[in-house]
Amino acid sequence: MAENGNGRQVYFVGGGIASLAGAAFLVRDCGFPGEQIHVLEEMKILGGSNDGAGNEQQGYVIRGGRMLNDETYENLWDLLSSIPSLDQPGLSVREEIVAFDTAHPTHSNARLVNKEGQVEDVTSMGFDMADRLAMAKLIVTPEEKLGTARINDWFGPHFFETNFWFMWATTFAFQPWHSAVELKRYMIRFMHEYPRIHTLEGVTRTPYNQYDSIILPLHKYLEEHGVDFTLKCTVTDLDFKEGDGITVTRLHYMKDGAEQVLDLGEGDLVIVTNGSMTESSSLGSMTSAPELLGKGSSWKLWERIAAKKPGLGNPSPFADHIEGSKWESFTVTCQDSRFFDLMEAFSRNKAGTGALVTFKDSSWFMSIVLAHQPHFRNQPEHVKVFWGYGLFPDRVGDYVKKKMSDCTGEEILTELLHHLHFEKDRDAIISTANCIPCMMPFITAQFMPRALGDRPKVVPDGSTNLAFISQFCEIPDDVVFTEEYSVRAARIAVYTLLGLDKPIAPINQYQYDVRTLLQGFVTSFR
Structure with a gap:
């Protein structure tokens, strides 16, 4: 870790996309020397929740996949327009993604599947008048x-049996007990997507997983500008200047098994990723189930500093309700194309042109998606990789009579193949597949009901040198669980702390667009 020099230093706590974006904005928009920018990351790899790793022998793993949107990810696209592509000289990452997405447009032909293994007609949203009225009332x-109201406080039981809910809930990972405020924000922010929720045509795909397509080129850009990265370094606490106001004076951290401190100089900045949706993730295997773990360092850091100063938020609504925020994903590495061939024929979508296929009658509320292949930079041509998840991991399966959370990778794959009625090919598929389950205790913590003030402002009132850039800071009107939220937070943090007068x-604001409103109204009666 570099020592403070004559110039002011900026320390990013956490190495996810928000910190990398913040560092890029410092370099690009503030003329900041890279040597004075420091990213401190607990893991041995950057990217945070934008992960993607593995190989043919051990299997590939993606804990989750972020879906991008061309119209709503305003600051992400601005950032990626400045980052050079790793694969196509002369193109930016933004241009590379647009070219790929144009060549491989999304149009799902099999969004919902019933227990008979038949693709459902999802043209109709399935609303009754009570559902429509409740939706309209929520938006206004x-x-x-709304306060801490849950979605199921606002809507009756019928709403949760509609095609709309099955598609919306699995597209964005909403649960009935999640915040009604967050659903309202999503309904407004993605109002233009509502008429095409059944095909997901508005989804923008990256050429590979997000680590390979976004994090790697962003990392290289920052490295070339001399940004300092310190991995396997855990920030455990912050000290503050006594008295009113919020000024960080010292960082406490663990590195190489030793507790260390770093005193901040005049003008130095600290930009913190408070909380983490993928913290304490646990992997299983074909023969073992993943563990359910508890809070890790990012939650504990937030708890410590929030107890020291008012205005730094309240982590409890997000961190203390694992039963409401967890779900389980799985990544399947196939050594041949048998499953993909069957799935493409079943869904009438080539891999990479469809979207989530959701088994709406599944006890686990299971969905899968087949990305364009290869999905990893180091993936051999004969290997195929797909991803899936279950929103209800504590329920007993329909075919494998165990909770999903207690199942091995082989058992999860068995349950999936039964839902698809691929029993004839089950043994052949399983014998050449590696299904790695992943339990994520906090994956939808950002959707949990919250009160005003539970999420701190990006730059808290009275702060001279501290900002927050996670999915658990407050940006009015924007939606968490998106790349855009992280990048927007980083841009606000950097510009505000440096007093930069840039837009x-x-x-x-789609809710003020008459055409969008009319299309949404018509869709609700489909």
Whole structure:
């Protein structure tokens, strides 16, 4: 870790996309020397929740996949327009993604599948008048009036049996007990997607997984500008200047098994990823189930500093309800194309042109998606990789009579093949596949019901040198669980702390667009 020099230093706690974006904005927009930018990351790899790793022998793993959107990810696209492509000289990462997405457009032909293994017609949203009225009322009700209301406080039982809910819940990973405020924000932010939720045509795909397509080129850009990365370094606490206001004076961290401190100089900045949706993730295997773990360092850091100063938020609503925030994903590495061939014929989508295929009658509420292949830079041509997840890991399966959370990778794959009615090919598929389950205790923690003030402002009132850039800081009107939220937070943090008078790409206000409103109204009666 570099020592403070004559110039002011900036320390990013956490090495996810928000910190990398913040570092890039410092270099690009603030003329900041890379040597004075420091990224401190607990893991041995950068990228945070934008992960993607593995090989043919041990199997590949993606804990989750982020879906991008061309119209709503304003600051992400601005950032990626400045980052050179690793594979196509002369193109930016933004241009590379647009070219790939144009060549491989999304149009799902099999969004929902029933227990008979038949693709459902999802043209109709399935609403009754009570559902429509509740939806309209939710959109116009101010957030302060909604407070900590849950989605199932707002909608009756019928709503949760509609095609709309099955598709919306699995596209964005909403649960009935999640925050009504977050659903309202999503409905407004993605209002333009509502008429095509059944095909997901608005989804923008990256050429590979997000680590290979976004994090790697961003990392290389920052390295070339001399940014300092310190991996396997865990920040455990912050000290503050006494008295009113918020000024960080010292960082406490663990490195190489030793507790160390770093005193900040005048003008130095600390930008913290508070909380983590993928913290304490645990992997299983074909023969073992993953463990359910508890809080890790990012939650504990937030708890420590929030107890020291007012205005730094309240982690408890997000960190202390694992039963409401967990679900389980799985990544399957296939040594041949048998499963992909069957799935492409079943779904009528070539891999990479469809979207989530959701088994709406599945006890685990299971979905899978086949990305364009190869999905990893080092993936051999004969190897195929797909991803899936279950929103209800504590329920007993329909064919494998165990909770999903207790199942091995082989058992999860067995359950999936039964739902697809691929029993005839089951043994052949399983014998050449490696299914790696992943339990994520906090994966939808950002959707848990919260009160005003539970999420700290990006730059808290009275702060001179501290900002927050996670999915657990507050950006009015924007939606968590997106790349855009992280990048927007980073841009706000950097510009605000440095007093930079530059515009931040505004949020598209689709709720004021008459055409979008009319299309949404018509869709609700389909």
